[in-house]
Amino acid sequence: MHTYEAQIFNFPELDGISEKQLDVHIGLYNGYVKQINILREQVADLTKENAEKYAFAIESARRRLGFEFNGMRMHEFYFSQWVGGKTDEPRGTALDTAIATKYGSWEEFVTHFKQVAMSRGSGWTTLGWDKKAKQPHVWWTTDHELGMLADIDILLTVDMWEHAYMVDYLPAEKAQHVDAFLKNLNWDVATERFDSAQ
Ligand SMILES: [Fe+2]
Structure with missing residues (x-):
């Protein structure tokens, strides 16, 4: 099974966003990456163990997929927007x-x-x-x-x-x-x- 890995973001110094804020936030992002892997493993393990007996737990975990997956992916969209440093707005493009x-x-x-x-x-x-x-x-x-x-x-x-x-x-x-x-x-x-x- 594919395992998701947390990306590393090299932030420049940001104006109005502290290093502590970024550290705390990256910690939360790492949590989403961990959770998406656990969730998928859990669904696979429970299905293998006894899909009928654990049907409710499996379904509940599946319903959680969009939250955990997008929690990972949206943060990757977010953090990468500062990497490389501030540029001018894309006027004229x-x-x-x-x-x-x-x-x-x-x-x-x-x-x-x-x-x-x-x-x-x-x-x-x-x-x-x-x-x-x-x-x-x-x-x-x-x-x-x-x-x-x-x-x-x-x-x-x-x-x-x-x-x-x-x-x-x-x-x-x-x-x-x-x-x-x-x-x-x-x-x-x-x-x-x-x-x-x-
Ligand atoms: Fe966030």
């Missing part, structure tokens, strides 16, 4: 044009992204590319998996769980977490994701 077509302008997109990120609860705000409709979407995902859109390529995503910012900011200051997230971005990562989604 094909991504910029696609965003301006949908949201009016880059500024209006950023305002919209921030508004969605301020949704109540724990989850993620994501900018994705719908290659069928050839347009971007910004949406909210509760936990890691509830409300995830099918067949949409993730371009940019911000972790809006409290654990993502509470070393550095209070819940009432979560807008500052979104600002810190945005101002440290390596936009080349989003641009490359957009280019490969075409």
